[in-house]
Amino acid sequence: MELTINPRDTDTRPSIVTVGMFDGLHLGHRFLLSTLDDIASQRDLRPVALTFDRHPLDLIDPLRAPAMLAPLQERLRMMASCGATPGVIRFDETTRLLSASRFMQQLRTKLHAAVLLMGFNHRLGHDRLSTPDEYRRAAYSAGIEVMFAPGYPHHFGGAPISSTAIRAALAEGDTRLAAEMLGRPYTLEGTVIGGKKIGRTIGFPTANISVEPALMLIPAHGVYAARATIASGASYPAMVNIGVRPTVDLTESPTVSVEAHLIGYEGDLYGSRVAIAFVERMRSEMRFSSIDGLRARLQADASAASAILAAETYKEMP
Numbered sequence: 001m002e003l004t005i006n007p008r009d010t011d012t013r014p015s016i017v018t019v020g021m022f023d024g025l026h027l028g029h030r031f032l033l034s035t036l037d038d039i040a041s042q043r044d045l046r047p048v049a050l051t052f053d054r055h056p057l058d059l060i061d062p063l064r065a066p067a068m069l070a071p072l073q074e075r076l077r078m079m080a081s082c083g084a085t086p087g088v089i090r091f092d093e094t095t096r097l098l099s100a101s102r103f104m105q106q107l108r109t110k111l112h113a114a115v116l117l118m119g120f121n122h123r124l125g126h127d128r129l130s131t132p133d134e135y136r137r138a139a140y141s142a143g144i145e146v147m148f149a150p151g152y153p154h155h156f157g158g159a160p161i162s163s164t165a166i167r168a169a170l171a172e173g174d175t176r177l178a179a180e181m182l183g184r185p186y187t188l189e190g191t192v193i194g195g196k197k198i199g200r201t202i203g204f205p206t207a208n209i210s211v212e213p214a215l216m217l218i219p220a221h222g223v224y225a226a227r228a229t230i231a232s233g234a235s236y237p238a239m240v241n242i243g244v245r246p247t248v249d250l251t252e253s254p255t256v257s258v259e260a261h262l263i264g265y266e267g268d269l270y271g272s273r274v275a276i277a278f279v280e281r282m283r284s285e286m287r288f289s290s291i292d293g294l295r296a297r298l299q300a301d302a303s304a305a306s307a308i309l310a311a312e313t314y315k316e317m318p
């Protein structure tokens with residue numbers, strides 16, 4: 001199993017390790033990492049959190065692999081900000097075929113692991129163990145201890161927070177619910193690319209964003225109030241359209257675009273990076289019978305977005 005950890009991290013203590021995809025690093029994941037940090041302090045262990053370089057389904061059944069909530073580098077940054085030493089396991093055939101016990105042995109050899117901390121619903125290993133006792137036995141044979149963390153106590157819609165639930169909320173355009181579970185607004189980043197340049201002629205220039213990495217989840221089509229942060233670090237209220245722009249794009253299979261009008265910004269953004277933090281879905285995308293109709297609607301959207309964003313206490317998370 002190939003495992004990479006920051007070589008500049010020189011902590012040589014035995015470690016307590018937790019493993020998972022940690023996509024989006026939602027509040028449930030943060031709760032698990034705070035448990036990891038607490039036990040590490042109590043027992044003088046090095047807290048290590050391991051993620052995978054790709055979603056396991058991307059190898060096992062690519063058509064069922066989900067779109068992602070955060071790029072790998074961002075996941076690692078957030079894991080570190082929660083106090084853990086982050087690391088990456090390459091999810092390949094070798095990793096996929098490891099039994100729980102062999103996996104734990106690898107953690108012991110590679111990270112000097114004394115404890116494996118398992119999340120409340122975590123499964124690990126090709127042998128698909130399910131009960132705590134089965135994991136305890138596997139850990140015993142690997143020469144480490146296994147501990148079980150509680151779930152995050154706050155549920156949404158009766159179910160625990162999960163990356164799956166957040167993906168479902170975003171697929172419905174419910175960016176408010178997604179933000180509650182993430183503890184911050186869902187954010188997409190990308191480079192501004194050229195568009196048809198119609199926007200500026202109707203008073204609403206838009207930054208067309210090429211989302212990177214491409215495997216990121218694009219929320220439901222529609223018009224959103226959002227906050228846009230540009231490369232200088234300045235942040236603007238914005239309205240964002242996700243969709244196929246039926247009024248102006250009459251091609252047979254139009255591509256989906258993500259385009260933002262930054263309210264109050266004047267300047268050129270071509271080629272630069274923009275991050276869009278989604279706050280609220282305001283309406284569906286519509287076909288207007290004229291460009292004048294579209295312009296009038298965009299004016300109303302700008303007022304609605306400004307009002308929503310003025311009432312918003314914008315949350316940032318490390």
Ligand SMILES: Cc1cc2nc3c(=O)[nH]c(=O)nc-3n(C[C@H](O)[C@H](O)[C@H](O)COP(=O)(O)O)c2cc1C
Pocket residue numbers: 195196197198199200204205206207208223224239240241244245246247248259260261284285286287288294298301
């Ligand atoms: C907030 C916002 C809402 C939009 N709503 C719609 C819409 O409902 N229907 C539509 O066809 N296009 C919509 N658009 C896309 C516009 O048609 C597009 O921004 C405009 O034609 C400029 O395109 P350009 O960037 O290629 O110049 C919207 C754009 C923005 C920024």
Ligand SMILES: Nc1ncnc2c1ncn2[C@@H]1O[C@H](COP(=O)(O)OP(=O)(O)OP(=O)(O)O)[C@@H](O)[C@H]1O
Pocket residue numbers: 018019020021022023027028029031032118119120121122150151152160161162163164165
């Ligand atoms: N709500 C939660 N409370 C506490 N721990 C959680 C919660 N959700 C996930 N975890 C733990 O975080 C670790 C990483 O889990 P994983 O990345 O599979 O999260 P997930 O949100 O359940 O993802 P998915 O929805 O894709 O199954 C696991 O140990 C898991 O048990």
